[in-house]
Amino acid sequence: MNEGISTSPEEVNRLYEKLKREAESAGYHLNGDVGFAKSLIKGLLVNEQRYGYWSCPCRLASGDKEDDLDIICPCDYRDPDLNEHGACYCSLYVTRAVLNGERKVESIPERRLPPDERKKAKASKVADDVPSLSLPVWRCKVCGYLCAMNGPPEVCPICKAKKERFERFM
Amino acid sequence: MNEGISTSPEEVNRLYEKLKREAESAGYHLNGDVGFAKSLIKGLLVNEQRYGYWSCPCRLASGDKEDDLDIICPCDYRDPDLNEHGACYCSLYVTRAVLNGERKVESIPERRLPPDERKKAKASKVADDVPSLSLPVWRCKVCGYLCAMNGPPEVCPICKAKKERFERFM
Amino acid sequence: MNEGISTSPEEVNRLYEKLKREAESAGYHLNGDVGFAKSLIKGLLVNEQRYGYWSCPCRLASGDKEDDLDIICPCDYRDPDLNEHGACYCSLYVTRAVLNGERKVESIPERRLPPDERKKAKASKVADDVPSLSLPVWRCKVCGYLCAMNGPPEVCPICKAKKERFERFM
Numbered sequence: 001m002n003e004g005i006s007t008s009p010e011e012v013n014r015l016y017e018k019l020k021r022e023a024e025s026a027g028y029h030l031n032g033d034v035g036f037a038k039s040l041i042k043g044l045l046v047n048e049q050r051y052g053y054w055s056c057p058c059r060l061a062s063g064d065k066e067d068d069l070d071i072i073c074p075c076d077y078r079d080p081d082l083n084e085h086g087a088c089y090c091s092l093y094v095t096r097a098v099l100n101g102e103r104k105v106e107s108i109p110e111r112r113l114p115p116d117e118r119k120k121a122k123a124s125k126v127a128d129d130v131p132s133l134s135l136p137v138w139r140c141k142v143c144g145y146l147c148a149m150n151g152p153p154e155v156c157p158i159c160k161a162k163k164e165r166f167e168r169f170m
Numbered sequence: 171m172n173e174g175i176s177t178s179p180e181e182v183n184r185l186y187e188k189l190k191r192e193a194e195s196a197g198y199h200l201n202g203d204v205g206f207a208k209s210l211i212k213g214l215l216v217n218e219q220r221y222g223y224w225s226c227p228c229r230l231a232s233g234d235k236e237d238d239l240d241i242i243c244p245c246d247y248r249d250p251d252l253n254e255h256g257a258c259y260c261s262l263y264v265t266r267a268v269l270n271g272e273r274k275v276e277s278i279p280e281r282r283l284p285p286d287e288r289k290k291a292k293a294s295k296v297a298d299d300v301p302s303l304s305l306p307v308w309r310c311k312v313c314g315y316l317c318a319m320n321g322p323p324e325v326c327p328i329c330k331a332k333k334e335r336f337e338r339f340m
Numbered sequence: 341m342n343e344g345i346s347t348s349p350e351e352v353n354r355l356y357e358k359l360k361r362e363a364e365s366a367g368y369h370l371n372g373d374v375g376f377a378k379s380l381i382k383g384l385l386v387n388e389q390r391y392g393y394w395s396c397p398c399r400l401a402s403g404d405k406e407d408d409l410d411i412i413c414p415c416d417y418r419d420p421d422l423n424e425h426g427a428c429y430c431s432l433y434v435t436r437a438v439l440n441g442e443r444k445v446e447s448i449p450e451r452r453l454p455p456d457e458r459k460k461a462k463a464s465k466v467a468d469d470v471p472s473l474s475l476p477v478w479r480c481k482v483c484g485y486l487c488a489m490n491g492p493p494e495v496c497p498i499c500k501a502k503k504e505r506f507e508r509f510m
Contacts, residue, residue: 026498074499076481141246144317147484157498158196158327159244311416314487328366328497329414
């Protein structure tokens with residue numbers, strides 16, 4: 001194998017079990033095609049050896065961690081993609097509807113900006129350090145959980161109430 | 171059985187185990203009378219077949235999901251009722267003090283508004299979509315967890331610190 | 341044994357397992373020296389019998405719960421100490437880097453104010469009850485989790501993204 005990188009099936013299985021457990025406990029779901037999910041998780045382990053972090057197995061990393069932060073798995077785009085497309089860019093994470101076969105996953109457009117635009121966006125952000133509520137805050141009407149995203153999560157990670165039980169709070 | 175609705179003891183047991191696990195991991199507790207808790211959980215499964223959602227087994231649902239959202243279990247009134255009365259309206263969820271027999275549950279008044287007042291409250295809310303901090307925000311002094319409710323939760327769902335470790339934040 | 345206080349190894353083991361499970365599920369870690377961790381946990385059980393609450397085993401409690409609230413384990417100083425020193429004052433809780441032996445724990449200065457200054461600080465706080473955003477709010481860029489602390493947590497308790505994936509939100 002090139003670069004001297006190798007992963008064992010045991011490592012892959014261990015990480016699969018860990019990620020699945022953590023996902024379920026917070027209301028997320030790994031892809032139901034276990035073989036497919038494990039191939040992606042193997043990619044994470046390969047990237048860990050190559051770069052030192054879990055760079056997304058479906059995207060080209062720069063190798064500069066600062067630059068790749070947004071694509072370390074779970075990436076900054078996972079939750080918006082789950083909301084809009086039912087799966088993350090790689091389809092490692094899927095919604096319950098997709099897991100249950102009630103919804104099909106179509107191809108998912110890349111939400112990450114190209115390098116030039118990314119740099120510009122970053123530069124403009126540094127200028128005004130505190131983003132002054134750049135995103136809406138959502139409140140779970142059942143338990144009061146608060147989070148800031150473009151939309152509420154699929155289920156409340158605390159009390160497991162569904163998306164429809166959230167309200168705009170700020 | 172009328173309406174052709176039936177549930178198996180296995181289904182009830184499975185859902186009981188799931189709800190208990192999720193409750194405990196977030197600092198909530200199911201009623202310690204397991205038979206009583208299971209009878210309520212059976213009611214949830216019956217309502218799922220009847221209406222398509224877990225309508226509260228102790229309240230009359232309209233069958234219009236939009237209208238019943240606030241009484242889908244766990245209902246919007248669970249946490250305030252736990253705070254004030256030590257149990258939710260059905261007593262499916264109880265506080266630790268009730269679970270341990272240190273506190274008795276008295277009859278719990280219905281917190282849900284009658285249909286007419288509910289409609290009015292909803293209408294007035296749509297007018298000013300963002301509720302502009304209609305509820306106080308509580309902060310766990312141990313781990314920084316934030317939630318918005320009339321009062322802090324019984325225990326912090328993240329670090330399990332007790333209610334007394336919360337402070338008003340906003 | 342003086343004061344008639346006694347704890348059994350079974351009690352200590354049960355509490356050790358419970359605290360370890362709760363810590364791990366929220367991204368915290370108990371000290372990897374199991375014997376050392378259990379000796380501290382035994383101290384918690386002794387203090388529970390002595391005072392009625394889990395007063396920090398490494399600090400002198402007053403016995404007045406209101407006065408000792410900030411040192412009930414986990415104490416108000418755990419998370420800042422994990423951030424700065426890699427361990428809490430007792431070293432019952434440590435960061436992943438310390439757990440993995442990548443970082444050594446040096447002696448940890450007492451962050452709690454002396455009694456006189458504590459009283460003053462409390463008095464000045466009662467004056468303006470709502471602390472009007474006395475602490476920054478951090479947002480997990482992956483899942484939107486919000487918390488208010490001097491800095492972001494080691495890992496997001498919801499989605500397990502690392503500290504570096506947090507941004508200042510308010």
